[in-house]
Amino acid sequence: MDRIPFGVKQLDSIINGGAPTGSVVLLSGQAGAGSREFMHTSAIINGMAEEDPELFDLYYGDPAEKAILPEGVHYLSFTASEGQLADEMRLAMDDEVLDAGLTGVEFHDMSERYFHMSPVPREWYADETPSIKDLRARHEREDLLGALGNRLSNIAPNNLVVIDSLSDLVAAMGEDIDWADITFLVSGIQKAAHQWGGLILLHLNHETLSATRTGQLSEAAHGTMEFAWESGGSTRARTLVVKQFRGVLSQIEDEDIVQFETELGDAGFDISDVRKIR
Numbered sequence: 001m002d003r004i005p006f007g008v009k010q011l012d013s014i015i016n017g018g019a020p021t022g023s024v025v026l027l028s029g030q031a032g033a034g035s036r037e038f039m040h041t042s043a044i045i046n047g048m049a050e051e052d053p054e055l056f057d058l059y060y061g062d063p064a065e066k067a068i069l070p071e072g073v074h075y076l077s078f079t080a081s082e083g084q085l086a087d088e089m090r091l092a093m094d095d096e097v098l099d100a101g102l103t104g105v106e107f108h109d110m111s112e113r114y115f116h117m118s119p120v121p122r123e124w125y126a127d128e129t130p131s132i133k134d135l136r137a138r139h140e141r142e143d144l145l146g147a148l149g150n151r152l153s154n155i156a157p158n159n160l161v162v163i164d165s166l167s168d169l170v171a172a173m174g175e176d177i178d179w180a181d182i183t184f185l186v187s188g189i190q191k192a193a194h195q196w197g198g199l200i201l202l203h204l205n206h207e208t209l210s211a212t213r214t215g216q217l218s219e220a221a222h223g224t225m226e227f228a229w230e231s232g233g234s235t236r237a238r239t240l241v242v243k244q245f246r247g248v249l250s251q252i253e254d255e256d257i258v259q260f261e262t263e264l265g266d267a268g269f270d271i272s273d274v275r276k277i278r
Helices: 009-014 033-051 053-059 080-090 097-102 112-116 132-139 144-155 166-171 180-197 209-221 248-252
Strands: 023-029 072-079 104-107 160-164 197-207 223-231 233-244 257-265 269-276
Touching: 009 097, 009 269, 023 033, 023 132, 023 180, 023 209, 033 053, 033 080, 033 097, 033 104, 033 197, 033 223, 053 097, 053 197, 072 180, 080 097, 080 104, 104 144, 112 144, 112 248, 144 160, 144 180, 166 197, 180 197, 180 209, 197 209, 233 248
Parallel strands: 023 197, 023 223, 072 104, 072 160, 160 197
Antiparallel strands: 223 233, 233 257, 257 269
């Protein structure tokens, strides 16, 4: 089975090159524990592969035999602009890596639709309306989830897509969005991903949800990777555990791996240690 690299070399090497094509993966984590850095790294390293092969080879190396690079990389955000995201990524990545990778990533800023549902002043998130015709078009636009679905239909086939994040959709729950809409969305993405053949990463801060709701989203995805802080003595470490992942978890279990200890390096998210069953 063909696989799309996550862009984290040590992880990809353990799981035969990456995630099976057509996968939807939930990146569920505590604040600051590495889930955001993981999705940033995945986008930037995969984006770098086409734009700067020499730098890609330096920081990642040769993809595994079964790995195929995505045809394109797309990053969707509900609350931030491309510039804001680039500044955030720059805090955890070397400028050379980030600048090379960004040229291979297409950003989709959905903040205007997102904040349109809120009482936030329009001038905070959108340009001035230049004409009455444009104003009417803005009021007639489709709902946020419908717009997201249409966007995915256009950009997801054979590509890596990062959705940042489900936590924002949860925060918007109310008159226009309810919990059933979000679970149907993830289930629908999972069904469509089989035909798209790419890789979809869904970010979630699981501290914003109950265990039951987090479990429902996890069940709707093909895989769930959980990022957490772990304390040991006087130090704290970021850790990654693959909670469930069809076509991947069995390989990790064959290696008796129970947990990855992670760190942030020049190329973003990385694995520093692998804990095995003794």
